[in-house]
Amino acid sequence: MVKKSTGTDATVHAVRSMSSGACERASEGLFQQVSSAVLEVLPRSDQRRAGAEYLHGLLEADGRKSARNLAAHSGGQANEQSLHHFVNASSWDWSAARRALARRVTESWTPSVWVARPVVIPKSGAGAVGVNRRFVPALGRAVNAQQVVGLWVASPSVNCPVNWRIHLTGSWLADAGQRSRCAVPETARAESLHECLVETVLETATAWGLESRPVVLDARGADVGWALRRLRAAGLSVLVRVDPEQRLVSPPAPRDGGRRIATAGELHRVLRGTRRTAAPWVDRGEDGEMSAGVVVAAGRVLLADGLIPAQRSAPGAGTASATGTASATHGGNAGNVGNSRMSNVTPIGRRPAARRIGPSAPEEFSLLAIEERGCAEPQLWLTDLTDAPLLTLFRMSTLIQQVDADYDRIGDRVGLRDFTGRSYAGWHRHATLASAAYAVEALTRAHRQDRAAPRGGRLRQLGGLRAA
Numbered sequence: 001m002v003k004k005s006t007g008t009d010a011t012v013h014a015v016r017s018m019s020s021g022a023c024e025r026a027s028e029g030l031f032q033q034v035s036s037a038v039l040e041v042l043p044r045s046d047q048r049r050a051g052a053e054y055l056h057g058l059l060e061a062d063g064r065k066s067a068r069n070l071a072a073h074s075g076g077q078a079n080e081q082s083l084h085h086f087v088n089a090s091s092w093d094w095s096a097a098r099r100a101l102a103r104r105v106t107e108s109w110t111p112s113v114w115v116a117r118p119v120v121i122p123k124s125g126a127g128a129v130g131v132n133r134r135f136v137p138a139l140g141r142a143v144n145a146q147q148v149v150g151l152w153v154a155s156p157s158v159n160c161p162v163n164w165r166i167h168l169t170g171s172w173l174a175d176a177g178q179r180s181r182c183a184v185p186e187t188a189r190a191e192s193l194h195e196c197l198v199e200t201v202l203e204t205a206t207a208w209g210l211e212s213r214p215v216v217l218d219a220r221g222a223d224v225g226w227a228l229r230r231l232r233a234a235g236l237s238v239l240v241r242v243d244p245e246q247r248l249v250s251p252p253a254p255r256d257g258g259r260r261i262a263t264a265g266e267l268h269r270v271l272r273g274t275r276r277t278a279a280p281w282v283d284r285g286e287d288g289e290m291s292a293g294v295v296v297a298a299g300r301v302l303l304a305d306g307l308i309p310a311q312r313s314a315p316g317a318g319t320a321s322a323t324g325t326a327s328a329t330h331g332g333n334a335g336n337v338g339n340s341r342m343s344n345v346t347p348i349g350r351r352p353a354a355r356r357i358g359p360s361a362p363e364e365f366s367l368l369a370i371e372e373r374g375c376a377e378p379q380l381w382l383t384d385l386t387d388a389p390l391l392t393l394f395r396m397s398t399l400i401q402q403v404d405a406d407y408d409r410i411g412d413r414v415g416l417r418d419f420t421g422r423s424y425a426g427w428h429r430h431a432t433l434a435s436a437a438y439a440v441e442a443l444t445r446a447h448r449q450d451r452a453a454p455r456g457g458r459l460r461q462l463g464g465l466r467a468a
Contacts, residue, residue, distance in 0.1 A: 030108075030443050031059070037104035038436045041096045050086040051433065057083075058414045058437040065415025065434070087419075087433070088426035097432050099208050102153065102162040105439050106210060109446070111153035113239075113396055114205055114215045115403045116197045118167070121146040121417045128422045129182040130166045148431075149196045150407075151204050154216075154399045158446035159406055160439045161416075164431045165200040166424070167193055184424045194222035198230050206234050214239055214385060216396055224382070225305035232363070232384065239368075239383040239396050244268070246380070247304035248367060261304050264380045268369045271297040294372050296390040301367045301382075368393055410441045 039051045057070030067087070071080040105111075122145045123131050135142045147167040152159045170190035173179055191199065201215055214237040219227050224242055231238050244265030368381040368390070381397055411417065414437035419430040 030440050030447075031055075033108070034101070034104055034436050034439050034443075037100045038097050038432075041100050042092045044092075047086065047090060047092050050082060050090075051092075054083055054086060054433050055437055055440075058434055059440060064420075065418040066420045084421070087429040088421050088423050090429070092429070094425075094428045094432040098163050098435070101160075101432070101436055101439060102204070102208060102210060105160050105162065105443070106153055108443055109155065109158055111159075111213060112155040113153075113213050113399060114201060115152040115154045115159065115399050116201050116215065116217050117150055117152065117400065117403055117407075118193055118197065119148050119150055119407070119417075121148065127178075127181070128419075129184060129424045129427055130168050130172060132169055132172055146427075147193065149193075149200045151200050152403050153213075154403055156395065156399070156402070157449070158442050159399070159403050160442050161407075161435045163200055163204045164428065164435070165196050165203075166427065167191065167196045182422050182424050188424075194219065194227060197222075198227050201231065201236070202234055205236055212236065214383075214396065216399055217241070218400060225303050228303065228365075228382070228384075237383075237385055239381055239385065239393060241379060241381050241397070241400075244377070244380060246382075248301040248382075249304050250299075250301060259302075264367060264382075267299070267301060267367055268297075268378055268380060271299050271367065271369050294370060294394060296368065296370050296394045298366045298368045298390055298393070300364050300386065302364060303382075366393075368397070370394055370397060406442065410438050410445075414438050414441060 035052055035055050039048045039055075042048045042051055053074050054070060057073045058065050061069045061073035063069055067084040068080045071083050120134075120136055120143075122136075122143045124144070125131070126133070126144050128146060130146045130148075131144055132147070133142050133144050134147065136145065149165045149167060150161040151163040152161050154160075168184070168188055168190060173184070173188065173190050197217060201217070204210070205212065205215070212235065215231055217227070217238070217240045219240040220243045224240065224246055227240065228238060242264050244263060246264040247261060248264055248267055249259050249261050250267065250270075363384065364386060365382045365384055366386045368379075368383060370379040370381070372379075379397065381393070383393060385393065407416075411434075414434050416431065416434045416438065418434075419427050421427065421430075
């Protein structure tokens with residue numbers, strides 16, 4: 001029996017009525033903490049009661065988490081029509097609920113970073129909000145699908161999505177009929193996928209009153225300069241993965257100040273002669289212990305943007321990749337500015353934090369090259385955390401893969417992709433409640449792993465890294 005807390009009466013009642021199966025798979029205490037925090041912002045008692053029943057069903061119902069299945073699992077306490085109305089036609093504000101969820105989960109543990117990821121949700125028809133026919137490389141074919149963006153708070157021990165944005169293309173929004181049927185607000189505008197990613201980060205990290213933390217983002221195929229300028233202007237530190245073709249410039253040569261424009265891949269070959277750190281990585285996950293030999297090298301570089309003219313496409317233009325990122329090519333060959341000789345890229349060492357070269361020159365970044373044993377090509381990343389230890393930056397980069405793996409394990413279990421309605425507001429309310437259920441599952445899993453393996457593995461922290 002769960003003791004009565006300061007949460008809403010409806011939530012406490014729902015927690016008390018949880019089945020023994022729920023007690024086995026999710027901590028009652030965590031359910032109470034998360035559901036009370038999220039549902040107490042709902043203004044009416046009937047909304048809070050329906051919300052608790054909906055959350056309970058997301059955690060416990062078998063199969064697809066449709067309103068019918070959730071109602072059937074509630075044992076008669078809710079009916080399909082009332083739950084359908086609760087997410088599709090009710091008046092509660094999902095943004096306030098998401099802010100409450102973010103505050104609750106960041107109080108439960110200390111997240112290290114924000115991780116923004118695109119998600120493809122295949123659909124059998126084309127009637128739901130934002131559905132386009134798009135090519136998905138991971139499937140090797142074109143499918144009807146929604147493309148959405150999620151923002152996770154993440155650490156090596158646990159991660160949880162706290163905000164979502166639907167990627168709406170110009171062609172979809174141009175159809176006034178489907179826009180009206182899905183009740184898309186007039187303020188919605190067409191965005192590239194990477195604009196969608198960046199705007200989701202900015203909304204959450206700057207407007208919700210949460211502690212600042214670095215942003216980890218796969219920006220391959222994006223306008224990297226645009227994304228970095230937007231995020232840095234908001235005071236956010238960044239670690240972004242870039243294409244080997246991304247144009248960069250080495251710092252001025254000590255003797256003559258000459259600069260060399262080159263691609264990230266070319267500069268990576270220069271980094272092979274700089275200071276490197278070996279990282280024998282061990283990850284203790286659900287399937288046992290895994291290890292990988294990794295070598296990390298880094299050097300100081302500048303963005304080529306603004307130093308030479310370039311043929312550029314619109315931010316994020318291109319075709320969707322397996323993760324939903326846009327595929328684009330970077331125009332032009334590597335060129336020279338000033339002296340024709342390439343300057344060596346300066347390795348990270350005991351040097352001052354990120355600085356500007358000259359009164360109006362662009363900010364220095366570190367180019368990080370991660371070479372994993374058995375992989376032909378290195379991962380290339382840019383960061384303004386130029387004084388962070390290489391192993392810390394490497395661990396930050398792995399959180400994208402961890403978010404993807406946990407989304408596959410937890411996201412389907414709590415029905416993140418199972419919304420069966422078509423409306424814009426309905427999708428957002430369902431995603432909000434599914435994120436709360438995700439938080440219960442993720443925190444419960446982390447607590448169990450903490451008891452089983454209090455040291456090492458996924459529970460390692462990132463050395464107390466904070467945003468600059």
